[in-house]
Amino acid sequence: MSGKVYLIGAGPGDPGLLTLRGKEILEKADVVVYDRLVSPAILGMCNPKAKMVDVGKMPQHHKVKQSEINKLLVQFACEMPSATIARLKGGDPFVFGRGGEEALELVNAGVEFEIVPGITSAISVPAYAGIPVSHRGIATSFHIVTGHEKAESNGELSLDFENLAHCSGTLIFLMGIANMDFIAQRLMECGKDPKTPVAFIEKGTTPYQRTVMATLATAGETIVREKVTAPAITIMGGVVELGKSLAWKKNLPLSGKRLVVTRAAKQASGITARLRALGAEVIESPMIETRTLECPSVIPAVILEGRRPDRITGISSAIFDSLADFDLLAFTSVNGVESFFKQLFDAGYDVRILAGKKIASVGKITEKKLLEYGIRCDYVPEDHTGEGLGMLLRSILDERTLVNSLQTKDERCSTNSQALASSLSLSKGTEFTNLDESRILLLQGNLADDTMTKLLPQATRWVVYETLPVSELPEWKREAVESADAVVFASSSAVENFVHVSRLSSLVSRLSFCIGRLTEATARKYGFETITSDETTMDSLVKKIVEYYS
Ligand code: SAH
Numbered sequence: 091m092s093g094k095v096y097l098i099g100a101g102p103g104d105p106g107l108l109t110l111r112g113k114e115i116l117e118k119a120d121v122v123v124y125d126r127l128v129s130p131a132i133l134g135m136c137n138p139k140a141k142m143v144d145v146g147k148m149p150q151h152h153k154v155k156q157s158e159i160n161k162l163l164v165q166f167a168c169e170m171p172s173a174t175i176a177r178l179k180g181g182d183p184f185v186f187g188r189g190g191e192e193a194l195e196l197v198n199a200g201v202e203f204e205i206v207p208g209i210t211s212a213i214s215v216p217a218y219a220g221i222p223v224s225h226r227g228i229a230t231s232f233h234i235v236t237g238h239e240k241a242e243s244n245g246e247l248s249l250d251f252e253n254l255a256h257c258s259g260t261l262i263f264l265m266g267i268a269n270m271d272f273i274a275q276r277l278m279e280c281g282k283d284p285k286t287p288v289a290f291i292e293k294g295t296t297p298y299q300r301t302v303m304a305t306l307a308t309a310g311e312t313i314v315r316e317k318v319t320a321p322a323i324t325i326m327g328g329v330v331e332l333g334k335s336l337a338w339k340k341n342l343p344l345s346g347k348r349l350v351v352t353r354a355a356k357q358a359s360g361i362t363a364r365l366r367a368l369g370a371e372v373i374e375s376p377m378i379e380t381r382t383l384e385c386p387s388v389i390p391a392v393i394l395e396g397r398r399p400d401r402i403t404g405i406s407s408a409i410f411d412s413l414a415d416f417d418l419l420a421f422t423s424v425n426g427v428e429s430f431f432k433q434l435f436d437a438g439y440d441v442r443i444l445a446g447k448k449i450a451s452v453g454k455i456t457e458k459k460l461l462e463y464g465i466r467c468d469y470v471p472e473d474h475t476g477e478g479l480g481m482l483l484r485s486i487l488d489e490r491t492l493v494n495s496l497q498t499k500d501e502r503c504s505t506n507s508q509a510l511a512s513s514l515s516l517s518k519g520t521e522f523t524n525l526d527e528s529r530i531l532l533l534q535g536n537l538a539d540d541t542m543t544k545l546l547p548q549a550t551r552w553v554v555y556e557t558l559p560v561s562e563l564p565e566w567k568r569e570a571v572e573s574a575d576a577v578v579f580a581s582s583s584a585v586e587n588f589v590h591v592s593r594l595s596s597l598v599s600r601l602s603f604c605i606g607r608l609t610e611a612t613a614r615k616y617g618f619e620t621i622t623s624d625e626t627t628m629d630s631l632v633k634k635i636v637e638y639y640s
Contacts, residue, residue, distance in 0.1 A: 099208015
């Protein structure tokens with residue numbers, strides 16, 4: 091009943107090149123033993139509760155010896171019955187990855203294991219540089235060679251240079267940069283054409299990918315002149331020329347930028363995917379975790395004044411019966427929407443309980459989330475803040491017309507808003523002449539400030555989710571975060587928490603991209619340089635980031 095070890099290939103760097111099987115195991119792993127070349131984005135996919143063990147090797151400076159890694163895997167498997175132990179390695183575990191040695195050790199110890207192949211850098215890194223390893227009429231074979239293996243007896247590279255020099259296929263060297271001058275010399279001595287095209291591809295598939303072209307004759311000097319550093323692939327042969335026409339991954343606006351995204355995990359994926367598509371390396375580092383309460387907790391606005399309840403006590407789900415007491419539900423966040431519906435469904439109800447009610451949303455993202463539940467919003471303020479929403483509802487209560495501060499959804503689409511608004515104010519205004527402030531329900535998190543309850547003192551507030559600050563960063567993330575080019579802040583509390591969990595003095599850069607004015611003010615308070623989006627939407631923020639770097 092020992093634990094099971096999975097030898098997983100993480101692929102060459104781009105997190106999108108991890109296999110589905112690999113991801114599935116990482117998401118449920120109890121332990122993850124990982125190497126230096128594994129990208130932080132992939133580490134971020136691991137079960138947050140997993141024990142993360144860094145056995146990464148720095149060049150020259152072996153952190154953990156291979157024999158110790160082997161022992162470690164056996165030890166975890168024996169000490170943790172039924173555990174899932176992920177051994178995460180760069181590229182493919184069996185391509186110069188010493189995966190075979192680890193598997194043999196597991197067999198000897200009687201530990202169950204599975205191999206999850208990965209995309210090897212040997213083929214994928216050239217592909218990302220537009221170099222096909224084989225090509226009709228140019229190369230009918232390719233050979234993957236280590237540039238590192240020393241002979242036991244004399245410490246020289248133990249490669250069969252005679253054979254390599256005479257094979258007509260593409261030669262691909264891994265770990266060869268430090269020895270490349272020697273390798274190139276030996277190949278030429280053995281008869282390989284000095285004009286053979288050579289490409290070095292550094293940090294392939296990552297936002298830092300760089301291709302440097304040379305020939306066999308100039309290989310050694312080019313590495314020195316261009317300061318090519320590991321990890322890099324060396325590829326030799328006629329196919330290299332194709333890279334000049336087929337190089338497809340270049341010049342993205344955010345290439346080479348490492349950005350930290352501090353949104354809560356569930357909300358981060360949208361902006362993360364977009365920043366990655368624009369070429370950035372994104373480290374997701376949620377500063378807060380939100381937790382849906384078992385059922386809503388009722389907080390009459392009056393009690394709330396001046397204090398924020400930090401521990402919420404649940405009450406019976408019969409609370410949903412009291413929805414009959416409300417005519418308008420106001421949602422102030424995506425979390426609020428998700429939590430409310432989870433509670434509603436868990437309590438055995440469905441959306442029919444909302445029939446006839448008006449729905450208001452703080453902004454476009456929340457509005458879109460509501461639509462996923464089949465709910466169309468009646469009111470969205472122009473100013474996407476709690477204050478904007480509070481003012482909008484206040485205006486309805488005060489029976490002002492819809493012309494100025496209030497903006498209905500239909501009105502936003504209209505070119506002739508004035509005319510439409512007056513017609514709307516007739517229809518909607520009639521409906522709402524009887525709207526009673528005490529029949530408004532606000533659905534919020536425990537940390538929502540009192541902006542809305544001040545504007546709508548008689549409204550009822552249900553707290554549907556709790557927000558808890560992240561208390562510390564795991565070591566692997568701390569390193570990635572501290573070396574980032576900039577941090578993306580989506581809320582004031584994210585700034586506060588970021589400052590709390592990271593060592594400000596260790597940050598390489600104090601640049602921040604902020605969504606909203608409040609967030610900006612908080613970031614400034616802590617000495618960040620701030621670039622703030624024009625609107626409080628992710629679109630606007632992403633646009634600002636791209637503008638800044640172009
Ligand atoms: N098992 C891995 C190879 C491990 S050996 C695989 O299948 O890819 C480590 C070597 O792989 C590095 O020295 C470098 O030559 C190559 N390598 C790995 N990732 C790379 C990357 N993103 N860009 C360029 N070379 C890479």
